[in-house]
Amino acid sequence: MAEATADLDHRHLWHPFTQQRDWCDAEPIVIERGEGTELVDAEGRRYIDGVSSLWCNVHGHRHPLIDEALREQLDRIAHSTMLGLTHPGAAELAARLVELAPPGLSRVFYSESGSTAVEIALKMAFQYWQQRGGQHRRRTSFVSLTDGYHGDTLGSVSVGGIDLFHGAYGPLLFDCHRVEAGDAERLERVLELYSEEVAAVIVEPLVQGAAGIRVQPPGFLRQVRRLTEAHDVFLIADEVATGFGRTGTMFACEQERVAPDFLCLGKGLTGGYLPLAATLATERVYEGFLGAHEDYRTFFHGHTFTGNPLGCAAALASLDVFRLEQTLLRLQPKMRLLAELLREVAAMPEVAEVRGRGFMAGIDLGEHDPSLRLGHRVTIKARERGAIVRPLGDTVVLMPPLAITKADLRRLVVIVAASIRAATAAASPSGEAQPLPRAA
Numbered sequence: 001m002a003e004a005t006a007d008l009d010h011r012h013l014w015h016p017f018t019q020q021r022d023w024c025d026a027e028p029i030v031i032e033r034g035e036g037t038e039l040v041d042a043e044g045r046r047y048i049d050g051v052s053s054l055w056c057n058v059h060g061h062r063h064p065l066i067d068e069a070l071r072e073q074l075d076r077i078a079h080s081t082m083l084g085l086t087h088p089g090a091a092e093l094a095a096r097l098v099e100l101a102p103p104g105l106s107r108v109f110y111s112e113s114g115s116t117a118v119e120i121a122l123k124m125a126f127q128y129w130q131q132r133g134g135q136h137r138r139r140t141s142f143v144s145l146t147d148g149y150h151g152d153t154l155g156s157v158s159v160g161g162i163d164l165f166h167g168a169y170g171p172l173l174f175d176c177h178r179v180e181a182g183d184a185e186r187l188e189r190v191l192e193l194y195s196e197e198v199a200a201v202i203v204e205p206l207v208q209g210a211a212g213i214r215v216q217p218p219g220f221l222r223q224v225r226r227l228t229e230a231h232d233v234f235l236i237a238d239e240v241a242t243g244f245g246r247t248g249t250m251f252a253c254e255q256e257r258v259a260p261d262f263l264c265l266g267k268g269l270t271g272g273y274l275p276l277a278a279t280l281a282t283e284r285v286y287e288g289f290l291g292a293h294e295d296y297r298t299f300f301h302g303h304t305f306t307g308n309p310l311g312c313a314a315a316l317a318s319l320d321v322f323r324l325e326q327t328l329l330r331l332q333p334k335m336r337l338l339a340e341l342l343r344e345v346a347a348m349p350e351v352a353e354v355r356g357r358g359f360m361a362g363i364d365l366g367e368h369d370p371s372l373r374l375g376h377r378v379t380i381k382a383r384e385r386g387a388i389v390r391p392l393g394d395t396v397v398l399m400p401p402l403a404i405t406k407a408d409l410r411r412l413v414v415i416v417a418a419s420i421r422a423a424t425a426a427a428s429p430s431g432e433a434q435p436l437p438r439a440a
Contacts, residue, residue, distance in 0.1 A: 002030045002042035029383065034061025037404045039388060048412045050382070050389040052401045055209070055241055057272030059321050060403040066271055069317035073310050082110070082307040089312030096319055097278060100250055102259035105280040109299075110307040114240030114266030115151020117277035118202070121236045121262040122155045123301055124281060125200040128234075128288040131297050135196065143177040143190055143201040143233075149210035150202065150238050150264075159202050162210060181208060181216045184223040191231045200234035200261070201227075205252035206357055209241040212395040213355045213362025222256040234261040234285075240277070244268030244318075245328050245402050247358035248335055261285060271318035272401075276311030331402050334409060335359060338398075341413040348417065350424045361398040365420065368394055372427055381419035381426075387412050389419075396420070 010024045030042040037060045039047045049057060059066065073089070080087055094108035109124075111117055122142065129139035144150075144159040151157070152165075158173040160166045166173075177194060179187045181203075191198065205221050208214040228235040237260035242252040246268065249255055253263070262285070266277035291297040305311075321327065335358050342361055346354040352366035368374050375391025382389050389396055400412060 001032075005030045005042065029388075036060040036062075037401045037408060046386060047383065048387040048404075048408055048415070049401060050387045050412050050416070051397060051399050052268075053272055054267075054390075055246070055399050056267035056270075057401045058244055058268045058318060058403065059271050059325070059327070060401050061272075063271065063317075063321060063403075065321055065324070066273055066314055066317040069313045069320075070273070070310060073313035076309070078310055079305065079308055081304070083302060087307070087309055087312075089309050089316060090307035093312045093315050093319075094278075096316065097265070097280060100319070101263055101280050102251065102253050104259045104261075104282050105263050106283045107281045107286040109279045109281065111277045111279065111303050112275045112305055112308075112311075113151065113277050114238070114264065115153045115156045116303065117240060117264040117266050117279045118150040118159070118236070118238055119153045119155045120279040120301060121264055121281075122159065122200070122202070124279070124285060124289075124299060125234045125236065125262065127299065128285055129199050131288055138197050139199040141175060141177060141194065141197050141199065143179060143187065143194075143198055145181045145203055145208065146178045147181070147208055147211035147214060148202070148204060149208070150204075151240070165210075181214060182220050184220060184227065187224060188227055191227055191233060195231035195233055198231075198233050200236050202236040202238060204238050205242055205258070206247055206255065207242055207252070207360050209360065210392060212364065212392050213357075213360055213397060215355050215357050219256065221253065221258050225256075225258045225260070228261075236260060236262040236264065238264045240264055240266040242360070245322070245331060245358075246360055246399070248328070248331065250322075250328065269318070270311055270314035271321065273314040273318075274308070274311040275305075276308060276315055325403075327402055331359070334402075334404070334406060337406055337409060338413070341410065345413065345417050345420075348420065350420050356398075359399060359402060362392070363396040363398070363416065363420070365394040365396065365424075374423060374427060377423035377427065378416070378419045381422045382415055385415040385419060387415040387419075389416060 006028050031039050032042045033040045037049050039049050097108055098106055109120055129136045142159050146161045148161040150160050154172055157166050157169055159176050161178055177190050203224055206216055225235055237253050239251050243265050261282050263280040270276050289297050289299050342354045351363055353364040355362045365374055375394040375396055378396050379389050379391055
């Protein structure tokens with residue numbers, strides 16, 4: 001089975017964020033099933049899911065409550081459009097999300113991915129100001145953070161700031177003011193100069209994930225909210241990666257008591273089961289789209305699988321698991337353990353820096369010749385030892401499911417530390433693995 005899958009994959013598939021020439025030269029791991037916080041390949045080998053299947057798995061694979069919720073929903077209906085119709089799951093989930101979200105967020109618009117959740121927030125913010133008319137029509141630009149990542153659709157790419165991912169698409173993108181994360185003074189200057197042209201400021205609260213798990217200074221998010229309020233500019237909080245307990249609270253915004261105008265959710269919304277995303281907005285935004293049919297103030301945006309009943313069932317069940325298993329309360333000692341284990345990793349001579357918040361951690365191996373692919377070498381060594389991790393360049397990311405046991409958390413960090421040593425040692429004889437001088 002594994003050989004047949006690998007052959008079909010190499011002949012027909014095109015993988016995300018993957019150089020296919022290298023991919024087709026290697027034998028892939030074929031994942032056949034998941035059990036708890038482990039993945040099992042076609043040969044029966046087990047791996048700790050150290051990146052939550054791309055940052056989305058929360059309660060582990062095949063959680064019985066979520067599995068049962070999906071079976072029950074399948075007995076009713078798998079999908080029904082929300083254009084002109086509604087269904088119980090979508091309505092109930094919207095109410096549950098509003099109850100959990102920061103105050104003031106009262107409306108929920110569904111889509112299928114974090115990127116589309118952001119795209120919706122950008123379009124809503126833009127259209128709101130256009131419909132206000134007059135001088136508000138000048139509000140056509142956005143402010144985002146340097147090294148930000150908000151997805152891969154063109155609007156989301158426009159407010160992204162990682163040149164490796166986004167630079168090639170420059171001619172297709174709209175302009176965006178950029179501010180370094182943590183530089184509230186710079187943001188204040190930008191808003192003083194351009195607030196009459198700015199529709200919204202967009203941030204990843206507390207942690208920039210794809211930038212290499214870059215942690216913002218305490219209080220920065222609170223300052224961003226103060227400045228956006230002072231200049232009557234919308235704040236979009238992209239919690240696709242940080243939401244659903246990843247930083248220790250249900251939403252990262254809670255930690256600085258920030259209530260944004262838009263909250264973008266994805267990844268962990270369904271516990272990692274199905275593609276479902278949500279954009280939450282305030283009543284002020286919602287009311288800006290109300291009017292007579294002939295006013296054409298409708299938000300003309302939608303997706304075929306908006307509010308998919310199966311996705312909503314999984315999301316509702318995931319929220320039930322949070323409550324029944326006290327997921328956030330039980331996460332706190334595991335966060336402390338992870339921080340303690342990573343202090344030992346940070347002291348390793350092969351490691352330049354360890355960054356993180358809650359259950360988001362990045363182990364920076366320093367700057368190396370990109371052709372060495374040291375981060376990738378670490379992931380290969382980790383697989384040999386029984387863990388799946390994924391690098392961002394030469395930063396090894398750890399983002400295990402919140403449900404991981406303390407024993408497996410220790411084992412995961414031990415595996416990664418050993419893999420860093422092995423990968424560095426294997427590359428060192430020629431001198432290739434020696435860090436390059438850091439830029440001033």
